[in-house]
Amino acid sequence: MSRATNSSYDIFLSPNSYAAAMFHAISQCLNSTTSSVFHARLAHAHILKLGLFSDTQITTTLLSLYANNNNLSFSKLNLILSSLPHPTLFSFSSLIHSFARSLHFRHVLATFSHLGPKGLVPDAYLTPSAIKACAALHALSQGKQVHAFVSVSGFASDSIVMSSLVHMYLKCDRISDARKMFDRIPERDVVVWSAMIAGYSRHGLVDEAKELFFEMREEGVEPNLVSWNGMITGFRNTGAYVDAVVMFQMMLSEGFWPDGSTVSCVLPSVGQLEDVVMGAQVHGYVIKHGLELDKFVASAVIDMYGKCGCVLEMSRVFGEGDEMEIGSLNAFVTGLSRNGMVDDALEVFKKFKDRDMELNVVTWTSVIASCSQNGKDLEALEIFRDMQADGVEPNVVTIPSLIPACGNISALMYGKEIHCFSLKKGIFDDVYVGSALIDMYAKCGRIQLSRRCFDRMLAPNLVSWNAVMKGYAMHGKAKETIEMFHVMLQSGQKPDSITFTCVLSACAQNGFTDEGWHYYNSMSNEHDVEPKMEHYACMVTLLSRLGKLEEAYSFIKDMPFEPDACVWGALLSSCRVHHNLSLGKIAAEKLFLLEPNNPGNYILFSYIYASKGMWEEENRIRGVMKRKGLRKNPGYSWIKVGHKIHMLLASDQSHPQMKEILVKLDKLNMDMKKSGYLPKTNFVLQDVEEQDKEQILCGHSEKLAVVLGLINTGPGQPLQVIKNLRICDDCHAVIKAISKLEGREIYVRDTNRFHHFKDGACSCGDFCLMEGRQLSGLGMLAENLRN
Template identity: 60%
Template sequence: MTRQPLNLLDHLHQTILQFLNPFTASLSQARQAHAQILKTGLSSDTNLTTKLLSLYANNLCFDDANFVLDSISEPNLFSYSTLIHAFAKLNQFGHALGLFSQMLSRGLVPDSFLFPSVVKACAGLPASKAGKQVHAIASVSGLASDSFVQSSLVHMYIKCDQIRDARKLFDRVPQRDVIICSALISGYSRRGYVDEAMQLLSEMRGMCLEPNVVLWNGMIAGFNQSKLYADTVAVLQKMHSEGFQPDGSSISSALPAVGHLEDLGMGIQIHGYVVKQGLGSDKCVVSALIDMYGKCACSFETSQVFHEMDQMDVGACNALVTGLSRNGLVDNALKVFRQFKDQGMELNIVSWTSIIASCSQNGKDMEALELFREMQVEGVEPNSVTIPCLLPACGNIAALMHGKAAHCFSLRRGISNDVYVGSSLIDMYAKCGKIRLSRLCFDEMPTRNLVCWNAVMADMQCMERLMKLWSQKGLTDEGWYYFNSMSREHGLEARVEHYACMVTLLSRSGKLEEAYSMIKQMPFEPDACVWGALLSSCRVHSNVTLGKYVAKKLFNLEPKNPGNYILLSNIYASKGMWSEVDKVRDKMKSLGLRKNPGCSWIEVKNKVHMLLAGDKAHPQMNQIIEKLNELSSEMKKLGYFPNTHFVLQDVEEQDKEQILCGHSEKLAVVFEGREISVRDTNLFHHFKDGVCSCEDYW
């Protein structure tokens, strides 16, 4: 009679065990089994509870896992190990460490199997203090000589940016294996220590150790990450020449470097290898190939590789979009993006960010804003990469409200501290004429890299344009202060764009000679930005002699930029040298260059309106013109006459008046009673209460 219930229990036990099969069980089965266990009082069965723990952990059900752990009267090392291993594997490092400390406080002693997972958790966070403590505990437990523990510790120190501790530990290991060497070599590679990595690789020979594929791949990925592109490719070649077959992982880590180097020959060779080895079905390899051809300016091959794919892949689609826009084919990029979407392709955050970046980098700012909205409608959340791709579009068209919305989003999502987000905010606010907000963003950035110095230097340029401090030494001094402190206090080398900013600051305040001598002393060839800055100051200060000289330099550097011709002709015009003006205009005509039409944008009720000079395309154009005429006659009644002196063209007075009234700025001003930002060929004007921030200087 006593056997019957035991059999029943046995049967139940078997059923629950089946439900808890780690390979087949679903979360709901785990919950059912859990309920059964509780009902039948099987909680003391360690076999069952451990399986349950592992299932909950693998499904990231922290609360359930903790509940089970608490219900075990005497949780042992095995219970904790199960959970910690699972969490470490699933990148739930905080949970893993929390359980580890709980386990220690219960007086349980970890074994050599548990330590690697715990150390991995410290590496993953990374948490260097905890890592050191765990190291100490391992030493006290006498387990620090275990090779698994040692390898994981080396990895942890590298992740915590403590290369010297990693090396110290490595040096004390008597019996080194491939794995611990691989950990250190990959660490060196990721931090850009090429010599140390290569040295250790050759030392392995002396230890009778052969590198394996994982080691090679770690080196390739590491060098690529350190932007040491030539070294990346060199390692791939070395690997191959030493008789190792690069796998998909090797190829997809090396291809970005080939692209950066624009080494098409190497790219084609690798493509051949991919085909030969049958790696063509590897999605990462294919995407990387498409990207490589895109970077090497081979639009045809980019599309070809894409179309030869046997299976659609979102990564490859993204690479194609970027590849097309990189080669001046934005419209094609937009077209294929639309096709992908219409085909029901699962577009991810990279897809949306790519197309937004393509637009904002190619003068399609309104489209970028629209796509950003569309993306959110589709339920895709922007991230810290999306924002810096979008913000230039806001800045370009002074879409302040959109920019502010992106700023608020960044604050809510806790990504405003990201150095790229911060830099693009600085830039966006400066371009919208919001200097104080721009500076606020700069001051609040916790870390500053080259990108944000670029932004703040550009910001200085805007300030110089927008403030009244033209000739006072204050702003120039501030510029010098930033310029010098960049290298002195932050160890960043001034680059050509920083020189361009200083040239602007100096030349705008009238120190044209000082600016020119700075250009001559630059440690590298001055580019078009530098000369352009000087030329536009020559225009401000009507300096014909220097202007003529600078323009010549610019015509050589960028013969197709109409802006330079316009500037020079304006310099002549400001001195009434109309025959010289005609010469420049004739030159432009013979080169087939045309002045880009003036363009204004205005945000009304969160919608951006674009107004092109001389363009009648705006749907409300009739009302706008009516209102303009109304304003004009009202202004004239109050004693205002269009100042035709500012029309730098040798035309009849009446035409000048016409030209002035057709200005896109005027068109935007019709939306009166608001803050208005307008941009001419080289700066933004910010109107508030009818007063322009440039104080009518321009």
């Protein structure tokens, strides 16, 4: 007889035969090898209809089927477990093992928690599954509860249970507790030894890891490949690169053959040490044993050569790859960027992007960081927009790599957009994102916003503290810089060399001689930080800018190492201001040897001759420049108006609004002269007429940029200008006057610091009015701080 529907067929069955048929149907649905979620739900419906929840075997099988198909919510799990009338330990064990196999560790703990209320006691076979779940979830509190159960249940002598506890405490970063468990294990196998050794290695406890390694061998347990790899990886991750390489060498000397994991773990340490000889030997081992086909090994070899500066070898390995792999591409792009070949990195990136290769977030981030770190800030922003258009989600590494690009070009609007993006994505609390935002707002002239970002950080680290102090120093706020330094000390944070560069730079900016000497002397005496070249340069700048040139020169002669161009440049800059020809000659001669092709050194020295009217000597220096083919780097400034960035060169007439700019500038000059301002023509150190000197001053790029901003923005709107050189005395005075006449706040960032003009005054208090050489002395320090 044909059956149209289940209901039409059911009326021909007796109650007993109907129940048997349904039981058979349920069993078929619960067949673990063929059943799906649909079958599980169908069986579940029949079980509810027939009231078969009292059958523990059927219910357990149903739960396991749900578990295997990842289709069991917490509420459904609790409902089913609570409805079991007579559960057995086997029921729960089957379910827990199913969850563990499918990595549903929260369900493992939820199921385990039902054992007690049901009057069931876990055995030594079930307990390790719960401990492993705690380890996977880093659930220390629940792990301790299971540990307490182990202690009172007599499982403390079970090696498997105790080993599980060791792994759990290691996963939860409780290495001392893990060691206590480890010492209590009656029979320790190589797995638990390796885990404990790797735990010490991960925490940078090199001596403890080595000691335990040798103790393992003394007890007759020979290390395996996992043991060696665990130590090498741990040492690498904690910066113990030498120890990682030594362990690799020891491994080879004792006859253990490294695999691909070993090689890919040790090569980053070799790269960090820039040991190209060792790197080439490892590369030879890779070729000999056919490991070059391992994609992780290939990318590690490329990365190693990049860190060692071996671009040719890096390119060869990259080109020899049979099939391009994303890890190798990322390593190659990063290597090119690291070696200053940012244009090549961009070309490779675009080439593979045009091939429709699926680039990941690491690829995009590497290119963005490369552009940001090599002066291609606009390109970095453009690539970030392309990244979003391609649907690639930025991460906590991408954002800190991009934010500096906004700061470098003072793109405040873009910086704020990225700040909002970080808030939206919930990554603002990342300490590196927060630190990058602090730096960006400071570079954009918004030191108050910079401080606000710092104050909102949950757990600032040394990078964060240095960022906010660097910002205050950049803005010439020495008192605030020193105040933050002491607050940092009170918080328990230990300063480093960058911290003292910020503090000494701020003291130099403001002429705080006593304070500068105090913090310089405290470096090694109180904080165990040895002064570096940049700290000596700060002190030379501080002394020489106050006219203490002989004291600065004596300080240089007493330096424990040979002064660099930064130090001599600081002295030469001040010799130009104070017209000290004798010391200026000494500093210039040193600079001509250290930087023979830097035109700024020759220009600055020629200014000293010009200031004394020694035009023949001045012309002689200019002649040397001409014979060497050196030209003075042109001054240029840029200003962002609306969505467009305008760059203006000194005395350049090419800007389409130049006629309007000059008309506005003439009007401003007339208004300023009426108010008593006279051009500072003494700054023009050329043998020309006074009227020509005034005309030369009018062409300075920062003036042109400010006037362009006045023309194209509404009344009262702030202006921000960036200049590639130091702002000159005349431009400083003119912009002060403009800020009062036009009622504008004007921010100017030069190579040395920020100038905030408002109501006819500048934030620097006119202390910084001296022209330094291009990127020398304190200007070079400030540039280093910004980058």
